[in-house]
Amino acid sequence: MKMFLHLEARGEPSRLWIWAAPLMAVFLTLAVGSALFAALGKDPLQALNGFFIMPVSTLYGATELLVKAAPLALIAVGLAVGFRGGVWNIGAEGQLTLGAITGGGLALALGAVDSPLVLPAVLLAGVLGGMAWAAIPALLRTRFHANEILTSLMLTYVAQLLLGWLVHGPWRDPHGFNFPETAPFSPHAILPVLLEGTRLHLGIPLAGVVILAVWALLARGFIGFQIKVMGLAPRAGAYAGFRQNRLVWFSLLLSGGLAGLAGFSEAAGPIGQLQPALSPGYGFTAIIVAFLGRLHPVGIVLAALFMALTYLGGETVQLFMGLPLAVTGVFQGLILFFLLACDVLILYRVRVGRRPAPGVS
Amino acid sequence: MEPTLASSLAEAGAAATALIGAMARAATPLALAATGELVTEKAGVLNLGVEGMMLMGAVSAFAVTVATGSPVLGLGAAIGAGMLMGLVFAGLTLSLRTNQVATGLALTLFGVGLSAFVGRDFVGTPLTALPGLSIPGLSDLPVLGPLLFGHDPLVYLSVALIALVSWFLGRTRGGLIVRAVGENHDAAHSLGHDVLLVRYGAVLFGGALCGLAGAYLSLVYTPMWVENMTAGRGWIALALVVFATWKPWRVLLGAWLFGGVTILQLHAQGLGVQIPSQFLSMLPYLATILVLVLISRDAMRVRLSAPACLGKAFHPEH
């Protein structure tokens, strides 16, 4: 097959495209998005305005952006640690759910206990829940070589069914008019709102601090170096004497714990109780965020803000223009495709046309 | 009223027939998708987008069947949608050499979003299920008739496809080339085989079968469209390929085992077993984990049977 597109390796990775590729991916997504809106009979400019500008043109909108970006960034930073090391935890949604269950369970059990320790305790319970759920794929991979992609994903379904059972059954609020949800958490187990009139809660600065800590760990910590080596060249890691199993455990526990924290923060922040649908797929979107942010904490924060915008934008265009909410999912998928495609430019020059004819001058 | 022996036998026969039929229906989408992925992986490509391709197949089949009234056109649309998704994946991973794991995840996420978007107007639309096959004479045989000949055509198609794939991979020159490309793409290239062409073909075939598997869900298994209706079956199909150690007939065995687990869960609920439905619904997922653990425990065996180039990018100029 004569190749229509011919890739030519650059000697060195292109510094320009490392940063330009995500921007180009965003641009291409907007272009295809406009075409999609036009195809649906909407004015693309108006729709794009509705999708990307309107949602954040008010203070409330801007804070909502942070409310949605915080869990995405928190989970994505944890996932990125593993992705760097070739540990593919894609069950963050399940770990998020478990974190909400354990944190929420403790919050419900503590009831009206009034102590400043309640909030740290329930947050910790959330982290431990996420870690426990991620420990299962870690154990299965290190002990039985079972692929963590499949096991962590299967456990997501199990976690969601578990939450479903709890809120339909034993934990259902007796005074809740038979809705499948728990009683509201006591005020001591709730992340306090920081800005009156918005949903900006304590979980957001908390997420910021955690992300900074992980950044330091990745940039300066020896464990970050070990994970990087393990991902790039596992045999070099073994030669250096890094213990692969320990790194697998570390990355899964870290990402699980952060997902658990994000999950409980969702329950104890904007929602205030447990419901069957806690997250609009944050655990999956965070995978996109991690790649879009180049597995780097700074990039991840920017990518999380952008992805949060697609959630808000989807809601806005649904409300004002009657466009389906599912547009969000399409946008999220598109941008990841375009990013992966644009990343080719970092390592290769793309030549269009046939290869030079061989053997003849 | 005293039940006669004959009537109890007939009842038992009918129950068994119903059970086998239900198993077949639960197994068929898994068998189709896993067979497609098996061929893709045999050529050395790991496509984690099975779930996304199935969803696109499901929604396309449903939409076209509702619009045209023809399930055959619906199946065709599903195959086309699956192949288109496969083409996107192949273009990215094979021509642009993107990471196969990341691209596969992206394909699934994209498929979830796009199928929800395309299918938004079809939620709640009713559809009559595809009728079962009826072979005059054979289907009317007592017990055996409905047991062997009373299923819908796609059940037979899935078995036939597995036979075909098994024959193709094991007995034909084309199959030998597919295996060679998956085993050592550099050697295959240096012998003059077109690695990219073979892989494009394998990915498209995988896409077609995943689309078909999705169509089975929305046209036969539960004739309706619901967002995310595959509910992880694409991932279970991926696990089945590992379980089958890349051998086609074992895919069928695995799919039917899983069909059995699914049916067990449905019937346990029907029989009034005092276990919350959510726990029963967990069974297929837990079974998948169990099966993966059992098969992966012997790392050497998996390594020996897995295509050696699985998931690796091919750089023709080196």
Next chain:
Amino acid sequence: MDQSRPAPAPGPHRLALEGIVKRFAGAVLANDHIDLALRPGEIHALLGENGAGKSTLVKIIYGVLHADEGRVLWEGQPVTISSPARARALGIGMVFQHFSLFESLTVTENVQLALDGRQGENLAQAIDEVAGRYGLALDPKQRICDLSVGERQRVEIVRCLLQNPRLLIMDEPTSVLTPSEVESLFVTLRRLAGEGVSILYISHKLDEIRALCHRATILRAGRVVGACDPATTSTRDLARLMIGEDPGALERRDPPVWPHAAGDEAPRLELERLSMDAESPFAPPLTDVSLKVRSGEIVGIAGVAGNGQGTLLAALSGEHRAPRPEAVRVDGVAVGHLGPAARRDLGLAVVPEERLGRGAVPELSLAENALLSSYRSGALVRRGLIDRTRAHGLARTIIERFGVRAGGSRAAAGSLSGGNLQKFIIGRELLQKPRLLIASQPTWGVDAGAAAAIHRALLELRNQGGALLIISQDLDELFAIADRIAVLCAGRLSATRPVHEVSLEQVGLMMGGLFDDVPTPAPEARS
């Protein structure tokens, strides 16, 4: 010797290359206006060091790569060889240096893949027939992964011969063979040439070329620097053409430094009946390997690739744990159960065979690669945090001390040439002041200058009282630097012999597994 090399038939050239140019990204000229011509029945050597452009040129002839400029003439006609399939259609067959075989497929299937559509049972028959005619014994039903390296090469050759080639390209065919296997390969090649097949024989082994070839074309840095009749040209002249300068012999070594002449000191390294499974399903297990390495000596382990070298190195470095701790001792301490980090703490340093992806991470900077094995020393890591200043300092020290040509400590390891990266890795290990150094193929694929520098550094460590174990397939290297030598074959290790008491022929026999046929030398004499 000349009697066995009948002159090639006169007439038009079978293959002629005119002005072939191939550029790779980064403007390196891999082939710079190369001319080459072969007659029918001629065995033509293409001689050159690693990186001289030999492999690029034959890949162009075989259609794997495409030339940027130049002309290819086949039987006098200009042709375009767009793909290997086209090359085969013309009558060009190639046996690759790294075999292009499919491990999990059978011999028949491997052969079938190279033929265009020929099918069925006749194929197994055809394989038997060709194999019989040229003395290449094979079982068509066996899977490749169960074959020895020599047998694999036979599969490659049979695969080519079934296509009735008129030109056979052999890329470094003897690098993986024992001396006796080399002899039988030459018999096959001479018979083929006698039948009129042209053979393009790529090698850097001068003796082989002088014994086998009618003509030689010598490449250096992508250019043709000479052509000659190798039989009438001295080895020294060939070497000068190939390397471009007089290949001054390695300065004579001092006699072994054995400070423990009394023999009561524990050996630095002791293997005691080490048996273990290979890490890959395609390699033989180690069986009852025993060995001692003392300070102040270099022990060389010879052997053909794939005879357990990888497993042995992993067992020594700690990447693969031994079943019994006592099977591996360092300075008398049982370490078989310890990992690489703990063994490093006992003064062990390791240079693995693969530079990229094992000895170094190509994508990471030299500073990070310095950290890779040195993180336990020099306060590079404190309280879990990396001291970047020190890591860069270490990388700069290695670069200066060992003459590594690199763009500073920030340069990616993958941007260095093979020789420079190898100098960096060996420098990194030597700076840890190891009491025991284990190196596999220390100069494989390295240019002559770097190889000499590496040998000097290894000898210096020995002269300072270090113990060294060198695993190498290059017998010349081992005879040049080792004090004692042993041979690994099918996972078994022969007894060690002082290098000056064994001949190349004896080592060759042992590489074929004939440990007992080699007369036992006089008891180790230490004067």
